[in-house]
């Protein structure tokens with residue numbers, strides 16, 4: 001019989017005696033640095049546009065040539081420099097927090113040609129614990145860059161269904177990003193590594209950067225046609241948790257299970273914002289735009305900002321049609337929120353951006369990490385900018401027509417805390433099953449979560465609309481259909497529903513590329529399977545959990561858009 005997922009109970013709900021026997025990877029000791037040192041909070045500024053965040057330098061007209069390489073930067077004043085990996089645009093990334101501090105700025109309707117050349121070490125260094133059961137070429141460093149949220153051909157997507165072995169030392173991946181509207185309006189995308197079985201490690205090592213698309217409304221300047229903050233008052237905030245060794249190196253724990261290096265989730269005990277540990281941000285008492293990306297491997301953020309109110313104006317798919325006040329932002333890995341914050345009533349005050357445990361039905365085994373960064377509100381406004389939040393926006397509310405087909409996709413966890421531990425979609429390993437949507441059609445995909453925790457499901461190629469989440473009897477569904485590797489795909493859970501479908505949350509108004517599939521629910525999304533102009537069927541992509549430890553082992557499947 002399948003060892004169904006009781007991992008969370010075993011690891012985090014158990015008493016002290018059981019906790020002592022826990023693997024080092026997930027035990028409670030994760031909240032304390034191994035050597036017991038503590039880093040002081042709020043003693044360095046967060047990199048912001050013009051002061052640490054820079055626009056990537058093109059290598060030609062609408063062309064970028066990045067080199068992945070190892071660099072070293074001091075990420076906290078009390079730490080020695082940290083070696084990590086970055087996308088170098090040719091500038092040498094001087095003075096920045098690697099590519100954490102860099103953004104490509106693209107324009108809707110203007111295609112880009114981009115290349116990525118592997119100039120990293122041949123083999124994984126000791127600080128990156130590869131699990132060679134999961135990688136196609138053992139401990140050789142293979143990279144594969146994916147434009148997250150990109151509407152691109154399969155060959156430019158950077159996905160391991162098309163390029164299983166990725167790219168090796170000295171090799172170059174060349175891609176074409178059409179930035180084609182309406183699928184690709186002004187929005188915040190990001191590009192990060194997607195190497196098969198090594199995404200968690202290559203991203204942990206630093207291979208991630210922002211990709212901002214502008215258009216005639218969302219110009220990034222101030223003033224702009226839609227009356228939102230721009231220039232120095234628009235601030236990208238990439239939030240990631242990390243652990244450090246006392247010598248400044250990143251720490252990625254390994255499993256205590258024999259023959260296993262992979263761990264179920266990576267949770268840090270310090271927070272990085274734009275690549276810096278627990279920084280502070282100086283703001284003027286006026287309206288700001290924060291563009292927040294949860295770039296963590298596994299941590300689901302639940303963010304709040306003292307007494308300041310947050311008004312969300314967009315998510316992964318770009319701006320919405322109107323602003324929505326939100327009390328807190330619950331962002332799983334890879335989710336983005338575009339928010340306006342009015343500091344005009346906080347002159348002279350100090351606020352803290354805090355993270356708390358997400359409330360039910362979101363579920364995560366993450367240990368607490370409550371502080372993100374400090375915000376120091378000054379008393380002087382240099383440039384007044386817009387004084388109020390606009391009442392309407394030029395973006396989109398997700399409103400796709402009825403689907404022609406519904407697909408049922410299960411999320412399973414198999415034999416946790418054993419040498420055979422893995423996660424999967426549709427009871428199969430990566431590549432053993434596939435979906436084949438017809439080009440131009442609309443489909444509903446139903447993610448049926450049979451595990452204990454929330455999984456952020458990311459769809460390549462298409463942005464989706466969240467239709468809703470339906471509570472269901474997980475055990476009855478599993479009893480009816482379960483196999484040794486979980487419940488296969490294609491089996492409608494509707495007869496097992498225990499209540500009506502719950503509507504999407506206020507943060508799920510527009511199009512998204514990552515959706516929280518919560519435990520105890522099946523989550524329905526709707527997508528339209530268009531391809532960029534000039535791209536013909538068939539085109540192959542992947543969809544997967546964006547807890548990158550899960551993605552690597554082995555919560556990912558293929559889909560091919562067909563004629």
Ligand SMILES: [Cu+2]
Pocket residue numbers: 454455456545546547550551555
């Ligand atoms: Cu997952």
